[in-house]
Amino acid sequence: MNDFGSIEAVWRSQDGAAAAHDAGYQRLRQFIREHAQAELRLNIAKTGGVSVLVIHFAWAIATYRPAPLVTWGVSIIVLGVAVFLYRNWTSQLLPRSVGRSGPAAEFAANAARGLQRRHSALRIAYAMLIGALLTGVNLILAEVVQGSPDRRAFHHSAASVFLAAAAFGGWTALQRRFERTSLPVLRDLEKFSRSLRPAESDS
């Protein structure tokens, strides 16, 4: 047992233990088919949901013909929300094209960088969302309280306080989610990548 060749022989003795897997090919193909169908359904649901929202929004604008400031305000808000949602979806994905990725050290380093980049992109999208909400709400308020400076000031202050609170809450939630889910993975990938680098004593 001291010879490493016998250790390899022991390792390969697992063949008999998994004979049941001979019948597994059809099950595997079924799994892949179901996976592809589930992905397709999810994509249809996402695209369908966004399309319905856009059509509904366009229909509401065309039917009620609101004042230009309100139209602009609502459009900016919708755009801000859409960009944020898109970024949010993509930020949750780890690299999907494992089949086209490089060796493990490179893959782990790229995946860690990708997670960090996506988190930064999500923060920018979130800042844009708050900017869009602030601009949109102010444009709508400007239209609603036109001609009454006192009421305008009151509404603007109320909207600013509300948005500031929402921005703070959202930012904190975003950071917490990253720390809870992505950060451990990111650190793990970095650690894995680092641990494959040669130590000084190796060279």
Place this chain on the structure above:
Amino acid sequence: MTAAEKEHRFAEIYRDNRMRLIRFCRGFLGGDGDADDLFQEIMLQVWRGLDGFEHRSQASTWLYRIAVNSALLYRHRLRRRGTPGPADEELPAQSPSPLARAEWSEQLDALLRAIATLPPPDRLLAALLLEGFTYKEMAEILGISTNHAGVRVSRLRQKLEKAIRGKET
């Protein structure tokens, strides 16, 4: 590649590499019950990547790159779900399933336990080493230099031999 060609190629890969990949999964996961899940995940990624395989590297290198990278992602998914996966630090040895325990030899059990105590990069290296990959192939799969692979493998051999010898005495 036509759909029929893809299906044929995939079936070939499955037939030729099934056992090696299952052993690889068991080695990486420490002999617990998730090896089948990981194997399915690897084959799903193989299916997805088959169209893009351009034969720039050997088929086995390409396949094991997918296996190693899928194993990394699988491990992270387990951790995100809160399921304890193979950890970075030394693990208490995980036991094989009752069925596997009945079928596997005592020596194999000792070997799997020894591998389960290794950190993930060494566990991957051990699985590749035991499958008979050369230093050059291991280096290509893991993305390290051939010399570095040699140094690591040499240390790993000593660790495994010592662990198994320890069980025998």
